[in-house]
Amino acid sequence: MTAGETVRGLLELLRPVNVIAASVLTFIGAFVAGGVTEAPVAVAAAVAATGLAVGAGNAINDYFDREIDRINQPERAIPRGAVSARGALAYSLVLFALATGLAVTLPLLAIGIAVVNLVALVAYTEFFKGLPGVGNAVVAYLVGSTFLFGAAAVGEYGDVEPAVVLALLAAIATLTREIIKDVEDIEGDRAEGLRTLPIAIGERRAIALSAILLAIAVLASPVPYLLGYFGVAYLLVVVPADAIMLYAAAESVGDPTAGQSHLKYGMFLASLAFIVGRAVPAVSGL
Incomplete structure (x- = not known):
């Protein structure tokens, strides 16, 4: 496996479209709250933390789903050998660590939302995905919370x-x-x-x-x-x-x-x- 294939595999694990979409939702939340111009650094940190966390969640979900994907999605990065299972796990942990590092610079409410979301992202595939309706509810919460996270990031500068x-x-x-x-x-x-x-x-x-x-x-x-x-x-x-x-x-x-x-x-x-x-x-x- 070439280095180029590995890089492509790591990028695929992120699900770039999902990462960008979630980051945009966080920015919208900050904009709706009205604090983008007053707290641009916090907004940037929240947007980046969202993207990193979503990418990490996608990567760790692929790690947990690797055996099923060998049958149903053999073209994905882990089944086809572009990224090893251990490498995908380490990759997700690094992304989670970076997201956490950015999140802790934000106001307390934003930190609380980030903690809950990180737990939900890690636990989704292993615990929630197979429960009727529960997995759907977790996904729904995560989408809604991106707006709230962006608003919480601006703190006292927004509503x-x-x-x-x-x-x-x-x-x-x-x-x-x-x-x-x-x-x-x-x-x-x-x-x-x-x-x-x-x-x-x-x-x-x-x-x-x-x-x-x-x-x-x-x-x-x-x-x-x-x-x-x-x-x-x-x-x-x-x-x-x-x-x-x-x-x-x-x-x-x-x-x-x-x-x-x-x-x-x-x-x-x-x-x-x-x-x-x-x-x-x-x-x-x-």
Whole structure:
């Protein structure tokens, strides 16, 4: 195995797209809180810590999944021999250490969130992934908490409350999408002996549960406007996002693949609504 192959394997273990996405969510959390310009160093540390922690979590998950991946994902870095199992474990530990080093420079609330998230990332594959609904809930929490982590990083310079609402809405929407993805993958998961939520309670009940969760998120989406965090500009973006997500939930009954894909677009637009909500009033007073 060449050095180039090893480097490529280490990069693959990170899942760069996931790392970048999580880092962006952390920045959005800080922006929504309103403290980016006042605490740029803390925001940079939080963004970097998020990326490192997510990469470390992906690497250690591949370490725990290495035997299953030899059968189901033989092209991944460990099964194909680009990175040894021991090397992947050491790599993840180094990344976790770097993430921890950055996190401890942040305010106390951010440190607390980082500790919980690091434990969840390490324990996900070994303990939570195989429990019906629990693994989905852990993933949903981790996505929502990235916003909250970014907001907590700016400390006294920002207002964490709007980011709390964003984190809760994002977690609920992510949980909905995770359940729908499990419905989409039900045949393969059943063949592999996995016990996901749709397998445990049935596809129809799983879809119904995801629809209820999404309805809660949609009904709660005007809260930032009603509490005076954001102006009308926020509503102008979040209402179309709600419409897309509700359409996706209905679509999932007949086509889970298309439904979860459209739900992702709705979630992106909902995140954009929070950015607009924070940015526009400062410009135009809307």
